[in-house]
Amino acid sequence: MRDALGEALIELGDKYKELFVVDADSASHTRVKEFAERYSERFVNVGISEQDLIGVAAGLASCGKVVIACAYAIFLLRAWEQIRNTVARARLDVKIIGTHSGISNYGDGASHQSIEDIALMRVLPNMVVVVPADAVELKCALESIIKYPAPAYMRIGRDKDHAVYEECDFKLGIANVLKDGSDATVIAVGSMVFEALKAAQELKAKGIDVSVIDLHTIKPIDHHTIIKYARHTGAVVTAEEHSVIGGLGSAVAEIICEEYPVPMRKVGIDDVFGRSSRSLKELRDKLGLTSMSIVRAVEEVVRGR
Numbered sequence: 001m002r003d004a005l006g007e008a009l010i011e012l013g014d015k016y017k018e019l020f021v022v023d024a025d026s027a028s029h030t031r032v033k034e035f036a037e038r039y040s041e042r043f044v045n046v047g048i049s050e051q052d053l054i055g056v057a058a059g060l061a062s063c064g065k066v067v068i069a070c071a072y073a074i075f076l077l078r079a080w081e082q083i084r085n086t087v088a089r090a091r092l093d094v095k096i097i098g099t100h101s102g103i104s105n106y107g108d109g110a111s112h113q114s115i116e117d118i119a120l121m122r123v124l125p126n127m128v129v130v131v132p133a134d135a136v137e138l139k140c141a142l143e144s145i146i147k148y149p150a151p152a153y154m155r156i157g158r159d160k161d162h163a164v165y166e167e168c169d170f171k172l173g174i175a176n177v178l179k180d181g182s183d184a185t186v187i188a189v190g191s192m193v194f195e196a197l198k199a200a201q202e203l204k205a206k207g208i209d210v211s212v213i214d215l216h217t218i219k220p221i222d223h224h225t226i227i228k229y230a231r232h233t234g235a236v237v238t239a240e241e242h243s244v245i246g247g248l249g250s251a252v253a254e255i256i257c258e259e260y261p262v263p264m265r266k267v268g269i270d271d272v273f274g275r276s277s278r279s280l281k282e283l284r285d286k287l288g289l290t291s292m293s294i295v296r297a298v299e300e301v302v303r304g305r
Contacts, residue, residue: 004135006031073098113274119246
């Protein structure tokens with residue numbers, strides 16, 4: 001995912017001459033280093049100071065530049081006040097990219113794992129929130145938010161994840177329906193989109209036919225598709241590499257409970273911090289971020305209708 005970000009920034013740097021990247025002394029880790037070398041006049045390193053990262057990005061945006069502020073997702077939370085008061089309130093054209101999100105930074109433990117960022121960003125007025133499922137979607141999503149004249153937050157994982165798309169048809173605010181089914185709907189984001197597709201295959205073997213939706217844009221959220229599939233299948237499961245409190249599941253539940261209540265379950269991190277692990281797979285297994293967790297949740301909602 002980080003490599004795809006670096007590649008996309010090189011392409012977009014040539015295409016958008018007003019594009020600036022601001023970094024907090026982590027260019028080699030976030031993969032913006034090549035942009036820094038090629039477009040040095042449009043790159044700013046503020047040092048290990050995420051609050052200054054957002055302040056400088058806001059200043060550039062106020063001068064008419066399109067700005068990407070990039071850092072580890074967990075460290076961006078140090079600057080949440082600046083994101084709120086300087087960027088979101090003024091509706092400045094700053095695109096904030098949080099890398100190493102979720103539990104993808106598995107080896108460094110809970111202190112480096114951002115499981116709250118979707119909740120904190122989606123609560124901000126004017127803020128767009130995007131979570132791509134793979135490297136292909138990341139590249140499409142990045143250009144889409146650059147074109148969109150508003151603050152945006154995009155979270156990406158640390159390493160290459162399973163591919164979901166061969167080519168991308170990304171439209172900001174419009175969910176991608178990856179599979180149509182009649183018994184339940186699985187709505188997922190990020191790494192959990194692949195797990196949702198895998199779960200759909202496992203459920204099919206059990207005689208349960210599910211729809212799978214990639215809700216890549218959490219804000220503005222696609223009310224129409226959520227309600228359409230709640231009506232169509234009568235049961236919903238959400239899946240995210242994030243706390244079950246305040247993230248994708250909460251956003252979908254808010255819509256369903258107000259507009260078309262159906263049985264629903266949330267698959268995610270169950271109100272605990274992450275932990276250190278020898279591998280990402282091992283940590284996902286421990287925290288229940290797997291296709292089998294989705295299968296169990298779907299079976300529960302289908303029985304509960």
